[in-house]
Amino acid sequence: MTVPGIRFISPSAPIAGPGSRADIAMFAGLVARTGNPLPPAQRAELVRQGWIGQSALLPGESEAKAAERLAREDALLGIPVAIESWSTFEELFVLRSKPVEEGSPDRIACPLGLAVSSFFAEGGRRAYIVRTGDPFPLVDLGDEATTFRARKRALLDWRDADAPADAGSRLPLLPGFANFANQPDPGLRESWAGMAAIFGIEDAAMLLLPDLIELCAGAPAPVAEIPEPPGPEEQFKDCAPALPAAVPPTRPARPQWRAPRLDKEGYALWARATRHALDMLGRPTGPGHRRDVMLVGAAPLPSSESGYDKGEERNPLQLLERNGAAIDKQSLLDDSLAGSARLQLAYPWASTTQSLDQPETIQSPEGVLAGMLARMAMQHGAFHSCAGQRPVSVNGLLPELTSGELSNGSQGARDSWLGDRLSIIGRRYGDLTLLSDATTANSRAWQVGGVSRLMGIILRGARHLGQDLMFEPSGPHIWARLEETFRGFMEGLRQKNAFAGLTPADCYDVRCDRTTMSRNDIDNGRIIAQISFSPAYPVERITVSLALTQPATAAQQQRAA
Numbered sequence: 001m002t003v004p005g006i007r008f009i010s011p012s013a014p015i016a017g018p019g020s021r022a023d024i025a026m027f028a029g030l031v032a033r034t035g036n037p038l039p040p041a042q043r044a045e046l047v048r049q050g051w052i053g054q055s056a057l058l059p060g061e062s063e064a065k066a067a068e069r070l071a072r073e074d075a076l077l078g079i080p081v082a083i084e085s086w087s088t089f090e091e092l093f094v095l096r097s098k099p100v101e102e103g104s105p106d107r108i109a110c111p112l113g114l115a116v117s118s119f120f121a122e123g124g125r126r127a128y129i130v131r132t133g134d135p136f137p138l139v140d141l142g143d144e145a146t147t148f149r150a151r152k153r154a155l156l157d158w159r160d161a162d163a164p165a166d167a168g169s170r171l172p173l174l175p176g177f178a179n180f181a182n183q184p185d186p187g188l189r190e191s192w193a194g195m196a197a198i199f200g201i202e203d204a205a206m207l208l209l210p211d212l213i214e215l216c217a218g219a220p221a222p223v224a225e226i227p228e229p230p231g232p233e234e235q236f237k238d239c240a241p242a243l244p245a246a247v248p249p250t251r252p253a254r255p256q257w258r259a260p261r262l263d264k265e266g267y268a269l270w271a272r273a274t275r276h277a278l279d280m281l282g283r284p285t286g287p288g289h290r291r292d293v294m295l296v297g298a299a300p301l302p303s304s305e306s307g308y309d310k311g312e313e314r315n316p317l318q319l320l321e322r323n324g325a326a327i328d329k330q331s332l333l334d335d336s337l338a339g340s341a342r343l344q345l346a347y348p349w350a351s352t353t354q355s356l357d358q359p360e361t362i363q364s365p366e367g368v369l370a371g372m373l374a375r376m377a378m379q380h381g382a383f384h385s386c387a388g389q390r391p392v393s394v395n396g397l398l399p400e401l402t403s404g405e406l407s408n409g410s411q412g413a414r415d416s417w418l419g420d421r422l423s424i425i426g427r428r429y430g431d432l433t434l435l436s437d438a439t440t441a442n443s444r445a446w447q448v449g450g451v452s453r454l455m456g457i458i459l460r461g462a463r464h465l466g467q468d469l470m471f472e473p474s475g476p477h478i479w480a481r482l483e484e485t486f487r488g489f490m491e492g493l494r495q496k497n498a499f500a501g502l503t504p505a506d507c508y509d510v511r512c513d514r515t516t517m518s519r520n521d522i523d524n525g526r527i528i529a530q531i532s533f534s535p536a537y538p539v540e541r542i543t544v545s546l547a548l549t550q551p552a553t554a555a556q557q558q559r560a561a
Contacts, residue, residue: 022205022382022453022460023374025119025296026080028130028173028195029112029211030155032097033075034090042081049200050189051079078171080128080197086120089113089129096357098135100255102142108255108357110135115210115367117354121393122371125378128204130197133170135211138359139220139257149218156215156273157182157194173209177276184280186288195277198290202463205382205456206296206373208366209277213300216270217260220359221305259349259360259398263306267319267326270300271337278340291342292459294452296373298364299347299422301398314399315408316347317418333421333440341439341446341455344369346423351396362398369423372434373453383454383498383536386437391425394432401426406435420447451535454498458531461489474525476513482529483512490533500534508533 038046046052052073061069073079076092083089095113100106109117112129119127136155140148154162157172159179164170171193176183184196192199198207262270274297283289299316302308312319319325320332333339346369355363368391376386406426407417418424419436426435437449446452465485472478490508493499499507512529514522521528 022457023124023377024126024128024204025124025206025208025370025374026128026130026195026198026201026204027112027116027119027208027210028132028197029110029209030098030133030135031110031112031129031131032094032134033131034092034094036091037074038076038081038092045082046079051200075169076129076131077169078130078132078193078197080130080201082126082128083116084126086117089116089120093129093131095354099137100139102137102140104137108138109354109363111210111214111364114352114354114358114363115208115370118350118352118363118365118367118393119208119371119374121352122368122391123375123378124371125374128197128201130194132173132194133166136215138255143219145219152215152217153269154178155211173211173215174273174276174280176280177273186283196280198281198293199288202460204293205377205453205460206294206370207277207281208296208370210364210366212273213262213270213298213364214260216266216273216300217262217303218266220257220260221303223256223258223360255357255359257359259301259358259362261303262300263303263308264326266303267300267332271326271332274338274343275336278342281342292456292463293342294373294449294456295340295343296366296370297343297345298349298366299345301349314401314405315418317415317421318408320421321415333442335442339440339442341441341443341452343440344423344438344449345421345440346425347418348397348399348401348425350391350394350425351398352393353395360398361396365394365425368394368425369434373437373449377453381496381498382457383450383493383496385448385450386423387419387434389434391432391434394425397425397432423449448535448537451537454493454533454535457493457498458490458533462486462529462531465489474522474527479512479527482527483510486510486512486529486531490531498536500536506534 043052053069081092083092093113095117096107096109097113098108098110100108116127116129133155136152143151151164154164155170155172156174157177157179158164158167162178172182173194175191175193175196182193184191184193184199186199189200195207195209198204274295277295281290281293281295299320302312302316302319304313308319320338323329323331326332327337330337346365348365349362350365350368351362355361372386372389372391373382376382376384376389401418401424406419406424415421419438421438421440422436423438424435425432427433428435438447439449439452441447441452466482487510490510491504494504494507501507509532510529512527516530517526517528
């Protein structure tokens, strides 16, 4: 019952402090823009951060360049827009903006929109959207398969000779991947195209590229037609009078195409593109890196038409870890490709309410995983394992793995089950559950997702704490102050059960003195602090062997007594 003049508002769940919050995600990819303008508060914030120009004509800018810049700003092309709800996304972007066929008016949901929808449905509270252009058509019946594949893959990054026809209204998703001249510089905002916008979003802890798998795939295969059974014998009767304005309800029709699947060439491209994204975040030289950001993606589905018909769909580790499966003499999960402590791959693919119009009614599951990670980060801290959480937006899986298939490891028993390297969604006691929270790292110590996220929290905390002392003169006074500041930060994490140990000395150690710096470092004003810690290692899977024996006889019971 409503009461005039009184509103009931459900309070939001408390958000963890900045030291342990790691729930903010950045989504980069293809999505259409609505005609709605940016809200004044958002525009003012983007102007303050330098993403949008404050005046129509900047100093030294020609009118033609200003017109081009303003058009990109209105289209939100390459501009990270912060949103805090699904309704805000729908005001600025179009979910169902992906053409089914080239030139067709039929539209289905785009992968980026599906990922953002799942992120908020699972408990995410804040995200950044970086638009790189309009979605690419699902199929183009007028194109040859090789031409269609080349047009799609050009959207990852392109050289001038291979630029898309509408390159003026697009940005590369992975700058520098195909054209080294597009390599982004962390210190140069003008080079931050596509996913490189992450360099300017300090509070982002996760990066998602929902279009990556589809752009690496070829043309989708058509769904095999199911023969209809013969109908009943026709019997003619008088027609009933038509009801006025009787319109049948509309339902989304499933496209007659299969979900994106990768062949050998597609897997090789996906692995190299993933490594390029990780390297861009890593930036091995200089301070301009984002090693605190987790790349959250999905394990691709294999194409049976390309020879992957030996159970790879139900055991993706068999393909990802097999040498030569896609790249000669190399595993896709090598450290030089998709093996990394900063990469989490979700599997299997998920069916949600929003994905009903998708091929095979499924979507890539990275948005589901990112939403559950965000929920765990806000409720308990990102360093805790997310395994055991139930996805609220998923109502089906493809493929749905049995308990026996989940126990399958990789060849050579390097991994004892699928959850050692993949974040698996499956059924536990009949309910859909996240069964594992894992990275693709080759080292056992870094395969636990919470350990890598804890490292990200420490890196972000160190960056923020260090900025306050950046311009102080180097010396014993500032060293002691920095060490004390870091100890306070680590102690806050210890009190939230982020470490293994009973005392602070058991959990972590912070040093910033002459033992951590060389004479050359001191002379050049460099301050180096060393932090070591023992992360809490969550137990995600326990195997217990139970031996069933015959009941003891009366004589055996007497001897036992």
